[in-house]
Amino acid sequence: MQTKPALAPLPACRLPQPLIDGHGRPVHYLRLSVTDRxxxxxxYCRNLGRQQFIPHPQILRYEExxxxxxxxxAGGVTKLRLTGGEPFVRRGCEHLLVMLRERFPQLDLRLTTNGTLLEPHVPLLGRxxxxxxxxxxxxxxxxxxxxxxxxxxxxxxxxxxxxxLAAGIRVKINAVAMRGINDRQLDDFIHAARSLPVDVRxxxxxxxxxGTHWSPESFWPAAEIFREVAARVALAPEQQVLRNAGPARMYRVLGGRGRLGFIAAVSNHFCASCNRLRLTCNGNLRTCLFDDHEYRLRGLLRHQACDDAQLARVLRLACLKKPVGAELLRNRPQGQAVAGTPMAAIGG
Incomplete structure (x- = not known):
């Protein structure tokens, strides 16, 4: 992985300044990985060989x-999503959720999970x-x-x-579309969106x-999925507010309880409205999913001479160098990965 050294701290600023990248895109959304395990x-997430995990001392502490x-x-982030790996594999993840809610009650706090360890934590998520x-x-x-x-x-x-659903928590079901794997199961996903109050994306x-399973043969474009779904069920497009719009193009299932969405991250990028940053579990700031350049923050967090104003300055300077992911996709060699870092190490 190609990692940039952390930007040198500059003189402290007196007032908070918004996080805005060099293309004028404000940052409102942080995806934060709590573990790579x-x-x-x-x-689609891990390579096909033996997985090497980040040693525990290099993982960010909850206080960090x-x-x-x-x-x-303070820089304008209003939405925070905890990801992994699987968040609940890390001991004490529920305590982190409580800390974040108590400290930042205004944040739109969310979670991405594989669901296998989730059920015992659902009452807490509801509270x-x-x-x-x-x-x-x-x-x-x-x-x-x-x-x-x-x-x-x-x-x-x-x-x-x-x-x-019984706890009244909004659910988005994320399905990675893979030709030859789940491309014959559209009816199951449509049935879920018809019968349940969920977003199926x-x-x-x-x-x-x-070294992942990805190949041009396994790629199933969103436009093709949409055509196949539209041939099976009546859809009505949802109007989106640009600032809060996610990457999915959402459609109501007419006569159903839920919605269907299509995220064309590769074939029809949404870089113009990108408002997010990613923070890996070992404290590397990644300004674009498709860019392996990262800014190491863990050392600054653990350095006694680095105060919050200096850290904030580092974050703003990193944002200014945020690239346009679509350009990176276009420039990648045919059939090769756009980035060398697997999703498990970045955060889903």
């Missing part, structure tokens, strides 16, 4: 995470008032689920889904990390 081994979130909140839970669920077929994840744990995920398989 996971109890699954999904085809809270400090960084405070700085980014904390999470904005939504994104549930990674690439198939409702037990055999296909095991093929994708490497583990036969679909019943645990479906139990967690039922518990989330198809995400294009992204060429992230060397």
């Amino acid at each position: 996971c109890n699954l081994h999904c085809l 995470i809270v400090r960084l979130v405070g700085l980014m909140s 904390l008032g999470l904005g939504a839970v994104n549930l990674s669920l690439d198939s409702f077929d037990r055999q296909t689920f095991a093929q994708v994840t490497g583990h036969d744990l679909l019943p645990a995920v479906l139990s967690a889904l039922d518990a989330l 198809f995400i294009e398989f992204m060429p992230m990390g060397a």
Whole structure:
């Protein structure tokens, strides 16, 4: 992985300044990975070889995470999503959620999880008032689920889904679309969106990390998925507010309870409205998913001479160098990964 040295701290600023990148895009959204460890081994997330995990001393402490979130909140971040790996693999993740809610009650706090360890934590998520839970669920077929994840744990995920809905928590089901894997299971996903009050979102398989299952043959474009879905069910497009719009193009299922969404991260980028940063579990700031350049913050956090004003300055300077991911995609060699870092190390 190509890692940039942390930018040298500059003189402290008296007042907070917004996080805006060099293309004029303000940052409102932080995706924060709490661990690179996971109890699954999904085809699209990890490489096909033996996984090397980040040593625990190099993982950000919860207090360090809270400090960084405070700085980014002062810089305009209003939405925070905890990701992994699988967040609940890390001991004490529920305590981090409580700390974040108590310290930043104004934040739109969310979570991405594979759902296998989730059900016991659902009552807490309800009490904390999470904005939504994104549930990674690439198939409702037990055999296909095991093929994708490497583990036969679909019943645990479906139990967690039922518990989330019973608790009144908004659910987004994320399905990575893979030709030859789950492309014959559209009817199952459509049935879920018809019968449940959930968002079912198809995400294009992204060429992230060397040695994954990705190939041009496994790529299933969102436009093709949409055509196949529209041939099966009546859809009505949802109007989106630009600032708060996510990457998915959402459609109501007419006569149903839920919605269907299509995320064309590769074939039809949404860089113009990108408002996010990513923070890896070992404290590297990644300004673009498709760029392996990262800014190391852990050393600054643990340096007694580096105060919050200096850290905030570093964050703003890093944002100014944020690239346009679509340009990186266009320039990658045909058939190769756009970045060398697997998704498990970046954060889902």
